[in-house]
Amino acid sequence: MFEEIKFPGQHENEKIILFLRRHWFIFLMRILLILISIVALVVIYVFFNSVNSNFRESAYYNLFLFGESLATLFIWNFFFILWLDYYLDAWIVTNERVINIEQRGFFTRKISELKLTKIQDVTSEIIGVIPTLFNYGNIHVQTAGEQEHFVFLQIPDPNYVKSVIVELQEKERLSEEKELGEIIRGNNKSGLSP
């Protein structure tokens, strides 16, 4: 399902269980800024045309078009900056760990990870009318002691994601206990045999 997805530091046999980004509604809200800018450019064009009927023949018409086209160039860049910010922020849940990839602007990138066995507490929250309608919210992953506190921000279906993490954590804990038990039993056997 996630064969196409690659992330830095991925282990050879590591299987991606969940790949999460912020909810599409959050991206849509950001895109609204771009839409408002485009509408503003069109409105300005229509306004100047309606105020001055000879606007198209005036010496400033080409200057106006040049200005609008320059603004469009920067809006184009701005759209891709917003998209990159959305696209490069990700939370990955694998069968071994939880990875948080955070991109802030162009020059701040933070990647942190947390082993499933280190997880102590997982809390999901959906706060507000719109998040309830679109079913998105936050997940807080708590570890023991002073270690890092993970927050999955504005992800879709946080309750389901929480249950998956808890299930994986339990599975990982059991397999670790089993492994430890086998080691102890193996040591005891060798200790008892003459």
Add this chain to the structure above:
Amino acid sequence: MSLIFFFYLFIILIYLAIGAAIIFHMLYYRINRHVATIMFFIYVIGGILLLTLNYSFYRAVNWYGVFSGTGF
């Protein structure tokens, strides 16, 4: 009009610098190769078209007429 040209060049260089940073992030930090490639082509083709259009508008402006009218 060379002053205008240098000012225009400066703005375009800023645009290209931002564009280079976008392309770098798109391709270097790609998480999904397929999506990154498609978005890269959309960005580059759109960017080239807009830049060409902008340059043609720049050429079409009668800069001398514009600035002599305002008293520059």
